[in-house]
Amino acid sequence: xxxxxxxxxxxxxxxxxxxxxxxxxxxxxxxxxxxxxxxxxxxxxxxxxxxxxxxxxxxxxxxxxxxxxxxxxxxxxxxxxxxxxxxxxxxxxxxxxxxxxxxxxxxxxxxxxxxxxxxxxxxxxxxxxxxxxxxxxxxxxxxxxxxxxxxxxxxxxxxxxxxxxxxxxxxxxxxxxxxxxxxxxxxxxxxxxxxxxxxxxxxxxxxxxxxxxxxxxxxxxxxxxxxxxxxxxxxxxxxxxxxxxxxxxxxxxxxxxxxxxxxxxxxxxxxxxxxxxxxxxxxxxxxxxxxxxxxxxxxxxxxxxxxxxxxx
Amino acid sequence: xxxxxxxxxxxxxxxxxxxxxxxxxxxxxxxxxxxxxxxxxxxxxxxxxxxxxxxxxxxxxxxxxxxxxxxxxxxxxxxxxxx
Numbered sequence: 001x002x003x004x005x006x007x008x009x010x011x012x013x014x015x016x017x018x019x020x021x022x023x024x025x026x027x028x029x030x031x032x033x034x035x036x037x038x039x040x041x042x043x044x045x046x047x048x049x050x051x052x053x054x055x056x057x058x059x060x061x062x063x064x065x066x067x068x069x070x071x072x073x074x075x076x077x078x079x080x081x082x083x084x085x086x087x088x089x090x091x092x093x094x095x096x097x098x099x100x101x102x103x104x105x106x107x108x109x110x111x112x113x114x115x116x117x118x119x120x121x122x123x124x125x126x127x128x129x130x131x132x133x134x135x136x137x138x139x140x141x142x143x144x145x146x147x148x149x150x151x152x153x154x155x156x157x158x159x160x161x162x163x164x165x166x167x168x169x170x171x172x173x174x175x176x177x178x179x180x181x182x183x184x185x186x187x188x189x190x191x192x193x194x195x196x197x198x199x200x201x202x203x204x205x206x207x208x209x210x211x212x213x214x215x216x217x218x219x220x221x222x223x224x225x226x227x228x229x230x231x232x233x234x235x236x237x238x239x240x241x242x243x244x245x246x247x248x249x250x251x252x253x254x255x256x257x258x259x260x261x262x263x264x265x266x267x268x269x270x271x272x273x274x275x276x277x278x279x280x281x282x283x284x285x286x287x288x289x290x291x292x293x294x295x296x297x298x299x300x301x302x303x304x305x306x307x308x309x310x311x312x
Numbered sequence: 313x314x315x316x317x318x319x320x321x322x323x324x325x326x327x328x329x330x331x332x333x334x335x336x337x338x339x340x341x342x343x344x345x346x347x348x349x350x351x352x353x354x355x356x357x358x359x360x361x362x363x364x365x366x367x368x369x370x371x372x373x374x375x376x377x378x379x380x381x382x383x384x385x386x387x388x389x390x391x392x393x394x395x
Contacts, residue, residue, distance in 0.1 A: 038321065045318040048385050052351065052378055142320045142389075229380070232352035233338035241337075241353045242376065245389075249320055 004295065007288035011281055018277035024087070025270035032263035039256040046249050053246055056239050059229065066157055067243050070186045076109040077130065077152070077161040078102065079184070081168035081255060082118035083262040089272075091169060091177065091265035092117040098179035099167045110161070114148075114255070130155070145252035152251075153244050156185045168254045169261040175268065177261040184251065187243060313345050313382035315361065317370065317391050324370070324391045331362040334377050334386065349380035358394070359386065369394040 080099050082092045096118070103109060110128040113119035122129060152164050164185040169177040231238055315332055317325040333342035335357030343350070356373040375388035 041322050042320050044316070044323060045320050045387060048318060048378070048387055052376060052387070055351070146389075228349060230348055230350040230352075232336050232341075232350065237337065238351060238353045238376070241374075245375075252320055 001291070004288055004291050007284055007291060011284050011288065014277050014281050014284070018274050021270045021273040021277065025267055025274065028263045028267040028270060032260065032267060035256065035259045035263050039253070039260050042249065042253055042256060046253060049242070049246055049249055053242055055229070056231075056235060056242060059235070065187075065240060065243050067153065067185060067187045067247065071162055073162045074108060075161045076106060076163040076165060077155070078109060078111045078165045078167055078181075079148070079152070079251075080111055080113050080115075080118040080122065081166070081258040082113065082115040082121070083258075083266075084116045085266075086117065087269060088262055088266035089269035091262060091269075094177075095167065095169055095179040096121050098181065102165065102167060102181045112148075115258075130160075142252055145255055146248050149244070149248040149251045152185060153247060161185075166251065166254055168258045169265075171257050171261045171264065174264050177265060182254070184247060187247060313384065315384040315386070317359070317372070317386045317388065319388050319391050324388075324393075325361070327363075329361050329363050329384075332384065333360045335359065335372070336377070343377075343379050343384060345382060347379055351378050352376065354386070354388065359388075359391070 078099065080095070082095055086092070099111075099118075099121075110130045111122050112130060113122040152161075155161050156164060163183065166182045166184050168180065168182070170180045171177055313329060313331075315325065315327065315329045316323065331342060331344040333340060334352070335355050337353040337355050340357070341352075354372060354375045354377055357371070359370040359372045361368045361370065370391055370393055372386065372388040372391045375386065375391075377384065377386045379385075
């Protein structure tokens with residue numbers, strides 16, 4: 001049984017721990033705000049991009065692009081997005097577990113880790129790694145996202161890989177992030193049904209955003225012919241330029257979303273840790289007092305029984 | 313008419329303009345009020361915005377421009393005001 005002194009030492013050290021964890025929570029909160037800002041700043045661009053894409057694909061049905069072509073899958077590449085640092089609860093663990101699950105039944109793949117936790121995991125697991133990926137970081141700048149996405153696109157077109165997946169944490173709310181595996185390439189062809197639904201949802205937002213006659217006509221017939229656009233230089237070329245850009249921005253947004261999730265997870269974890277130290281201080285103080293009382297009782301018994309013995 | 317210049321990480325310009333010209337992939341062109349709906353890819357170059365008599369210059373690198381119902385949106389990989 002630990003002595004009173006042991007308890008006292010532990011209790012004394014706990015406020016320091018709680019100071020560190022609550023400071024880390026503050027830092028994460030500040031970073032989270034920045035990450036959220038960065039994430040929401042990409043939204044107008046992304047939404048407009050998707051709108052253009054829908055318009056182009058809706059008006060010109062016969063468009064085709066190598067990036068959309070599904071082919072026999074010989075090799076799959078996974079981009080695994082994790083954080084650089086730990087102390088963020090089960091954020092990385094859940095993700096890596098999801099990654100391992102995604103790999104099941106697939107024995108021809110390579111994996112790229114973005115973020116140290118993912119990188120280390122891939123090295124430890126001795127997964128195949130494509131060339132020239134050592135220097136990649138998960139610092140979410142558009143330039144770095146472009147670089148990675150471009151490599152993915154090139155490798156896909158050259159036939160080096162036949163499928164590209166992205167494994168990252170989807171941000172649901174402050175309390176929950178779910179690891180998801182998203183297919184980046186070949187670019188999922190919008191199915192007819194999904195497009196209708198999307199068109200309807202979108203026309204609602206478009207109506208509030210632009211408030212013009214176009215939104216009204218689109219709402220009436222979501223899959224019908226859209227505006228008659230002059231397309232320069234020609235639909236195919238615009239489409240060819242749009243698609244890689246859309247892939248890149250999707251990748252970029254996943255990076256940012258992952259960062260938002262990371263900071264949220266760390267904030268929650270540090271908040272829980274701070275609470276735990278408080279609880280721990282309470283329970284340790286209780287135990288210490290019990291030990292103190294036991295010691296006093298023991299001493300009293302010794303004195304009394306000593307006196308008794310002298311009397312007799 | 314309205315014009316927005318968007319890049320992946322921020323909105324560079326958002327406001328009322330009288331006209332703008334962009335470096336289209338098939339050649340630079342100017343968009344004024346009531347221009348027909350147009351969708352064009354862009355090359356790197358100079359974007360000019362006219363507000364009244366004033367002209368502002370931006371540099372854009374790649375991207376797209378979409379214009380309909382007097383609403384213009386420029387999606388550029390990067391854009392900045394020319395100093």
